[in-house]
Amino acid sequence: MSHAYIWEAENAHEFAKGLNCINNELGDITLIENNSPCNCISCRVFESGNHPDTIYVTGTKSGSIGVDDVREQIILPMATKPFRYKYKVFIVENAETLTPQAQNALLKTIEEPAPYGVFLFVCKHIHNFLPTLMSRCIRKRGRDNEIIAISSELETLANEIFSTIEGKDIFDAFIMYHRLEPYKESKETLQNILSLLYRFYGQRIAQSPHPSLFKSIDAIVKTKKILSQNGNTQLALELLLLDLSNA
Numbered sequence: 001m002s003h004a005y006i007w008e009a010e011n012a013h014e015f016a017k018g019l020n021c022i023n024n025e026l027g028d029i030t031l032i033e034n035n036s037p038c039n040c041i042s043c044r045v046f047e048s049g050n051h052p053d054t055i056y057v058t059g060t061k062s063g064s065i066g067v068d069d070v071r072e073q074i075i076l077p078m079a080t081k082p083f084r085y086k087y088k089v090f091i092v093e094n095a096e097t098l099t100p101q102a103q104n105a106l107l108k109t110i111e112e113p114a115p116y117g118v119f120l121f122v123c124k125h126i127h128n129f130l131p132t133l134m135s136r137c138i139r140k141r142g143r144d145n146e147i148i149a150i151s152s153e154l155e156t157l158a159n160e161i162f163s164t165i166e167g168k169d170i171f172d173a174f175i176m177y178h179r180l181e182p183y184k185e186s187k188e189t190l191q192n193i194l195s196l197l198y199r200f201y202g203q204r205i206a207q208s209p210h211p212s213l214f215k216s217i218d219a220i221v222k223t224k225k226i227l228s229q230n231g232n233t234q235l236a237l238e239l240l241l242l243d244l245s246n247a
């Protein structure tokens with residue numbers, strides 16, 4: 001993941017929220033982009049508009065964000081660690097109104113970011129950005145469609161697992177384990193299946209936030225973590241299916 005983005009897409013706030021989501025401690029971009037509803041303390045505080053580690057940078061002079069704004073609202077606060085969460089996220093709205101001097105003042109901070117610092121330069125167009133600033137940022141124009149690009153075969157499989165496991169039958173869970181077996185060699189595919197499952201549970205939580213659904217989400221996140229750390233795939237999947245059917 002990068003520390004600086006020029007963000008022309010619509011989901012800057014979802015991304016900022018997802019960065020500090022407690023249920024996404026791996027910083028899994030697929031989950032962040034997917035914007036599943038989440039009830040964790042960080043996400044709830046974010047929604048209230050009082051997140052201690054999200055900083056909304058604004059211009060004090062009408063119409064532009066100048067050097068003084070950048071110094072006071074970005075460069076100085078960047079020197080201290082996040083108050084409570086993993087990242088200190090600076091959301092610069094209307095970033096096209098950053099003056100060239102302000103952009104210059106930011107270059108060093110962007111080039112050598114604190115490990116906890118993330119910039120989102122939210123804008124409608126990039127005409128006013130200096131090339132030196134742009135070259136230090138990832139440009140984000142739309143959702144990555146990472147999940148949407150997954151084959152319908154995987155989508156069907158994830159859906160099948162989700163609806164079967166909902167029956168809470170351990171016998172069914174083991175049948176589902178065999179359905180996953182052909183994909184065991186590809187951790188990336190498994191991660192995608194888990195991201196899909198996460199989405200299904202997230203959608204269900206949005207309809208009715210039952211505690212067992214949060215347990216299931218936790219189990220999925222735990223499994224994603226084990227896989228990303230090259231843990232034992234077979235064991236991780238067996239545990240996941242047991243956890244899901246016991247949740």
Ligand SMILES: [Zn+2]
Nearest residue numbers: 021038040043
């Ligand atoms: Zn959350």
